[in-house]
Amino acid sequence: MKRPAGVLEVGDRIRFEGRIHVLAGLDGPRCRLIADEGADVQVLLLTQVLGAQGFAVLEHSRPGPRRVPALGPLDGLGPAVRDKAVAWERHIREVETGHADPAPKGPPRNGYDPAVCGLAEREAAKAAELTARGEPVSVATVRRMRARYREQGVWGLVDGR
Structure with a gap:
């Protein structure tokens, strides 16, 4: 099933503040981002991320195994x-x-x-x-x-x- 436009899900890869992140969690108005390198974890307001200059969804997660780093x-x-x-x-x-x-x-x-x-x-x-x-x-x-x-x-x- 195709995801509706504009919908983010856990596992999506995004660009935020010039770096690539994985959306690792959604909790109400907050989201958890993990830098692609896996070392940096941030909890931010989702509106702050979506409204940031240069924000882009690079790759949507696919059904099946999550691509969030396991550990x-x-x-x-x-x-x-x-x-x-x-x-x-x-x-x-x-x-x-x-x-x-x-x-x-x-x-x-x-x-x-x-x-x-x-x-x-x-x-x-x-x-x-x-x-x-x-x-x-x-x-x-x-x-x-x-x-x-x-x-x-x-x-x-x-x-x-």
């Missing part, structure tokens, strides 16, 4: 918190695309092929898989994590407790 936004977090967020990203990617890896090799695992299973079935499969591994997860949790990932990228998967 850039998570630097500074403890290893256990970071690892859990990255693991959730792989789970969400598998539910949405059928493949946990950004560069898939081979067909999707049983229960995750979008050509065969509907989204609700894939969400249920992921909840059952995680629960069977000893991490009780409901279908509602999988849906909530998918929504958070769509809104905020990998940062939305961080356990804030």
Whole structure:
């Protein structure tokens, strides 16, 4: 499905203040930008970014794996918190695309092929898989994590407790 003109989403590459950034998160009127080099993270008002001289959308994110640097936004977090967020990203990617890896090799695992299973079935499969591994997860949790990932990228998967 083609995105309407003028709509920004997490994962878009933009030019702001003469540098290339990835839009790593949207939270109400604020946005999180990560410099393409991955070292600089800024939280700014979205209107400030959109109204800046020289602002341009360079590349829209594509459906599927996010192009936000996997660990850039998570630097500074403890290893256990970071690892859990990255693991959730792989789970969400598998539910949405059928493949946990950004560069898939081979067909999707049983229960995750979008050509065969509907989204609700894939969400249920992921909840059952995680629960069977000893991490009780409901279908509602999988849906909530998918929504958070769509809104905020990998940062939305961080356990804030």
